[in-house]
Amino acid sequence: MTHHIIVGAGLAGAAAAYSLTARGEDVTVVERHTPANDRGSSHGSARIFRYAYPDQLYTELVVRSRELWDQLEAVSGTELITRTGAIDHGDARHTSLLAEIFETVGVDHEVLDPARAAERWPQFTFDTEVLWHPDAGVIDAETTVTTLLDLAVATGRARILTDWTVTEVTRRSAGGFRAASATGEVIEGDRVIVAAGGWLPALLGDLGLPEGFLNALPQFEVRQEQAFHMPYRDADADGRAATVWPTFIHKSGEMFTYGLPGGRDAGFAGQKLAQFNGGRVIGSALDQDGQITEEMRTRMIDYAQCFLPGVVPEPYAETTCLFTNTPNEDFVIDEVDGLVVVSACSGHGAKFAPLLGEFAADLAIGAGRVPERFRVGASASS
CATH class of the missing domain: 3.50.50.60 (FAD/NAD(P)-binding domain)
Known part of the structure; x- marks a missing residue:
């Protein structure tokens, strides 16, 4: 063997x-x-599971991967993905292209105008149409x-x-x-x-x-990403949100922000926010220092104040994570x-x-x- x-x-x-x-x-x-x-x-316990890619190959691979996740959960008797749904918005997120790929691949979805989206998710502020797909969720890594x-x-x-x-x-x-x-x-x-x-x-x-x-x-590029947990404004006595929060990706101009329920990582008491590829470039994991910068903290607080009325824009937990990228x-x-x-x-x-x-x-x-x-x-x- x-x-x-x-x-x-x-x-x-x-x-x-x-x-x-x-x-x-x-x-x-x-x-x-x-x-x-x-x-x-x-x-940690909080990674995004989503189908939305502006590239049909990756969406098709997510569909294949989900079948394997289902099998793994069945064999182990353990829930590994918590279904929350996901929203995508922003003038650079190209929601029409994402929706077209969903139609081709067969992913359940809905496109809402900003007003309808705000009625459904008042904890967000939207300035473009919003793509919703309900089968997305949060992975407990x-x-x-x-x-x-x-x-x-x-x-x-x-x-x-x-x-x-x-x-x-x-x-x-x-x-x-x-x-x-x-x-x-x-x-x-x-x-x-x-x-x-x-x-x-x-x-x-x-x-x-x-x-x-x-x-x-x-060429491989390693980045030390920074993530911030911000408390839910409508939290109950245990700090958990009364509102159901989906994961989200918001891409507007040069800004590429994502967020998801923070899960066990921060006591289930807040939304986890980060700027995609916003961390500093390091040579490899050997060079990480786990430091949060004041510049990124301020940037994410400003973002929350503008686009996330459902959180208190004050981080109560912060963390770093490594992304290893190809060009x-x-x-x-x-x-x-x-x-x-x-x-x-x-x-x-x-x-x-x-x-x-x-x-x-x-x-x-x-x-x-x-x-x-x-x-x-x-x-x-x-």
Whole structure:
């Protein structure tokens, strides 16, 4: 039986472990900290699950991913996505294009003018038409990671090694791979899947990847994003909103803001707001400092004052998170000589987690297909 080494125990790595063990494969997952830790991109309980993309391929992939989420929830008996619905608005959000794609793919939706939208969601201020799709929601990322890993371990085919920092991956002369840790430990396997998120840029040169493949990779950019939780104005005695809040994306001019119910991360007492790709650029996850800037805090307070009358524009909790981006925000999912790279997910990968696991497993065992847009290209392996 093939043994796979998976580097990274975030959403993508955990999903790959689950998918492989479900197929009867053996895996060892190595994680430099702990699964879904707060120094990566898969921590906490609040990530947006949405179908709205101005690109039909991604909307179609969300539909496929949702089927896998449903299966995962059924197998585990755990709710991983809380349905809230989602709204998209703003003159740069191109809601007509999103609605056209929804019509083509078959996603339930509704378009409302600003007045009708304000009647339905008085906690928002709208100045353009609004696209609503009710099947969107909020992903509990941390619970998803632990659920995937627990299911993988329960098969008897997976082990999870924590505080295990990969320093080098080399090819064995007899075939397969050898991974070394910062403390001198070594594990061996037939295939390697690298799902290292924000640590990937610092690790690329130590994976033994062919030069052509390395040169063909897009430039990865890691950003330390900043998110702010603002309390609900109509909160009950427990701090929870009396009004049902959807997730939202508001894109107007250069402003690209998103928000969602904050969930367990901040006591269910507020809306989580952030500017997409508004954080500072860092070299890799090794360079993060977890600092919130006064400039971004002020910007988000100003935004809430203008567009979110349903919150008190005073952050009561703040956090940082890593986005690892490609220039066009496409994913990179490819295989070369037995080594699979699954990254970067460009700040929008959480909703695809179980599908990313399927793609990674397919590449590792030579079955199935990955969208060509996500592949570096066969010519790059020479």
